[in-house]
Amino acid sequence: MRAEREAARVERVGAPASRESAPGTGAGDPFPLERVVDEDGLVADESRVLLAGEELLRLHRAMVLDRALDERMITLQRQGRIGFYVGAIGEEAAVLGAAAAMAPTDWIFPCYREHGAALLRGMPLAAFLCDLLGNAAAPGKGRQMPCHEAWRPARYASVSSPIGTQISHAVGAAWAARIQGEEMVPLVYFGDGATSSGEFHVGLNFAAVRHLPVIFACRNNGWAISLPTDRQTAAATVAQKAVAYGMLGVRVDGNDVVAVHAATRRARARAAAGGGPTLLDLVTYRMEGHSTSDDPRAYRAAAVVEPWRRRDPIERLRRLLLRRGLLDDAGVERVRAEVAAEIQVALAEAEARPPRPPLESLFEDVYAEPLRQQREQLAELAGAVAADPRVADPRHADA
């Protein structure tokens, strides 16, 4: 009976597409993997490279920064200097290629791995680090976990933990912009796990029914914590889910930043021209644990990650840049050193700020103005701290 069930599993709609499959395999594949730059940094069709040298270098720097930042912050978490971290190691091309293809006034609705996009949009690194520390200078006032940033000046919406909730927010923003007559195309990121959420269904359906200009970017990284994507969905691809909603679905090599950028730019142009929403299936891989709270050894053999090391998105772009003479080895080193210094300076700046937000900040922003109970409770808490300083002593919690 088990064998029958397993057999039935593979006979589902289309054979499960191998995550490693080469672009455009199988004639008549309705969702071929779009790729521009191969793993050796070679380009088969020059006409598909839409980014100028300057733009490629800028993206390279942003990806190197994203990677270096993640690595450094994971170390900081181990040292106990920040409480938690969730990074995008291996997924930088998916995050940054999509963000770079948008207009600066397009809203970004992030999941929780897209801080690279916030930085690309101009969120100061020190501000992001203050958010991680949850200190007195944190834009989010130390209320959310690390990697739950928001940056209004760049129309970068507030990260939430509950999976998928941002998807319908992007739909509403697109809807509003159309009502207002503004050309604004929101980009919303989410993971493969989120495609199971009700919000995914609701968001895609609303957008398609109203023909709204939205870009749904699925960072399809193969895992939702311990659950591999083939246990998340029985569909062979995420892209094909678009068909049932009545919208375009595109499957892209999410480790090829040039391809991600090109597909997103195309989707944006289409949306802006009234062509409706697009679902981008950015096929990539989560190289590390889900977060610093996770230990993937409990559910994932190290060997399955190995093949993805040679598909590293930064290495791939670097090979392209080297081939084109846009960068040499010394230049690569220079970029690494620059971002390391940038992180060091920003970290020093962030760690120099008072580590804890003031007591009253706890009661601000619940409403535009605190209600009576917030005012009373602040007074009560201040009194309790005055009576016994242990009320505000984090060490007491573990006594």
Place this chain on the structure above:
Amino acid sequence: MAALNLLQAVNDALRTEMRRDPRVVVLGEDVGRFGGVFRATAGLQAEFGEERVVDTPLAEGGIVGAALGMALQGLRPVPEIQFADFAFPAFDQILSEVAKYRYRSGGQFACPLVIRMPYGGGIHGGHYHSQSPEAHFIHTAGLKVVVPATPRDAKGLLLAAIRDPDPVVFLEPKRVYRAARGEVPEGDEALPLGQAVVTRPGTQVTVVAWGAMWHEADRAAREAAAEGIDCEVIDLRSLQPLDLDTLVASVDRTGRLVVVHEAPRTCGFGAELVALTQERCFLRLEAPAVRVTGFDTPFPYTLENEYLPRAPRILDAIRRTVRF
């Protein structure tokens, strides 16, 4: 007897009941191969197989809705919600369906299932990995709500919850998942639902708590004793049904009540407990009942220790109550 932590006690209860009753199944996100993000279901899939310990797609409404269907068909499902904060996407299923199924069918159907969820703060979890949503569930007629504070209670009450004819929301205090250790009986004996326990007899003031905050209340009572204040501490264990007799008998003796919970104050379960006791103990009260609770804000990150009603704030309330 074995010394277990609370997490191991939950695991022990699930394993014990799955061995005893083939109708029991576990489903949820990451519960199978991984054994749960907290490892509460560790080893269960290896023992009971993929059909009884199921890794589901990421959709809490689906998890609870499917569990309801399983219960109708005769299983005893124990769905896990990874964090109580993520029960909200399943609220329609829990509040509209699970809670009302027996009533709306005129008693023709029931849905005996146990929705397990780690709850509570103190783990640097920010808004969405820290909340204590018990009041939402208690406010919904048709659900039982159980919150163990110790490993022994976690095992005995979870066994009882799985055998109960009604749906039970089982809130696990994740802050003390590993810190709370104690002797846990081997075997499959359940503890009755709806019985509070007086964990520290005393004469001057009744301190009521549950889950992780019971540990704080107990610590505050010990500190109060050093100052010469004699507290009686009650661990409610089951919030619905509520053991009102134990509470009323205690307040009748002490004349003073301090209620502790980490959920926000407004419309928290403390409000209900205060109302119930003043209705019954009015002439015995020596001081106004006091609530020591989380504040009326979302659960914060950096200032979570200030937010939580830990022992120092409870002690302060105990002193004020006694001196009133």
